[in-house]
Amino acid sequence: MIRINKNESPLRPLTDSQLATIIQEASFNFYPDDEYERFKAAYANYYGYNAEQVIAGNGSDELIQKLMLIMPEGPALTLNPDFFMYQAYAAQVNRPIEFVESEDDLTFNLEQILQRIEEVQPAFFIMSNPHNPSGKQYGTTFLKAIADKMNSIGGYFVIDEAYLDFGEAYKFDMQPHVLQMRTLSKAFGIAGLRLGVLIGTPETIQHIQSIEHPYPLNTLTLHIALYMFEHPEKTKQFIDHQRQLALRLRNLFNDYVADIMVVFPSYTNFVLTKGAAAQNLGQYIQSHGFLPRLYDEPEMNDYVRYSIATDSQLDDLEEIIKTWRSQYDLSKNT
Structure with a gap:
């Protein structure tokens, strides 16, 4: 099947010989301090950020769970339907979660979202963009309106951009209350290695790092990811x-x-x-x-x-x- x-x-990004070289160069007997910092710098350079704006985890799932733990007290708000793990991780940490219901065509009305934010007063609002499962990508005007509304109530806005490399690139002004989440499971083809990334202002990233493990990623994952970002073409x-x-x-x-x-x-x-x-x-x-x-x-x-x-x-x-x-x-x- x-x-x-x-x-x-459906594809592997590296050949057997490339993987063999990477494994030979990986120092499994040491903790991956340097590799983690090198990865953050390489990833940030690839997308035009600074390394201080980046934190990584074992897939976006771990990062979602971290957000559910560290965000201020109060409910999370998301779209329905959207990535089902938002709800699952909220339940794991006993965080209430509320929803904005879709139209019949799985699109979402901006005014309804803004109204729900006002009603729920969420600690943070999280949505995928491009959207899973519809595949629709929302533009910067739509996103900025949500970001501004969340800022007005003192909440955070998390944009899950797991599929952005298949969509249209866009610029979004980084603000302390806005986070962008990425993954290397889709376009980069390393789902089995579990590597997700969270991007924000240095101050916000530093706050999230307060609950980070000492060595959040293993040596092999970091070496493979480093190879890919150090060979950008x-x-x-x-x-x-x-x-x-x-x-x-x-x-x-x-x-x-x-x-x-x-x-x-x-x-x-x-x-x-x-x-x-x-x-x-x-x-x-x-x-x-x-x-x-x-x-x-x-x-x-x-x-x-x-x-x-x-x-x-x-x-x-x-x-x-x-x-x-x-x-x-x-x-x-x-």
Whole structure:
């Protein structure tokens, strides 16, 4: 079964020989003090920040959990639907969490968000952008309005940018109450190594570091990540290849089935579909060797999500979709 249900990269960013070299150079017998500082500097340089603005953890999940622990007392506020782990980590630390409900098309009304902030008075508001699961990317005007509103009530605004490397780059003025969260699990293709990044002002990052472990990341993860950021041209080529795969995935669904189901525009490495035909297609694809994301939640049970795959796998997926479509059309015409 080919897994296309977790928004992972289908590709490895490094060759066996590159990995062998990295492992040989890694000093496993020492704590990774220097490597952690080098990684923060390399990451910051890649994206145009300062190293003092960066903190890293074992995946974005650990960073979300840290935020749930260290943010001021009060509820968290997020979108519904959004990344389900926001709710899970809030529950782990007994932090109340409130929601802004989506429109029928999974978009969110800015005025409704601002109204909910006023009603809930959250300690912090967290949302993914580009949004998971819809794939929509919200612009700077939308984000700035939320940031300004959170600032007015003395709260924090956390933007989870896990899929930003598949979307459109944007500039957002860094303020003490704004944090941007990233991951190397998607576009960088190292989900199994667990590496997430949080970006903020030096003062805010220093505050979050107060609950950081002495050595938050292992030597191997840091050496692999360092290699990627110290070879930026190769890394950019790797990301560009995945962006091409994402475009091809979108085109498959837009070309063959967008007239009979909702195919959401996407600025991510996945495509979301909706409707009775979408459910039928998802089950058909699963029966032919690919595992898409089929949702258990009642409010999402007519949605199906597909992550990117390799070129050859997309060739196979295209044939499966074409076959399903011909059978679907025949059933409607008889």
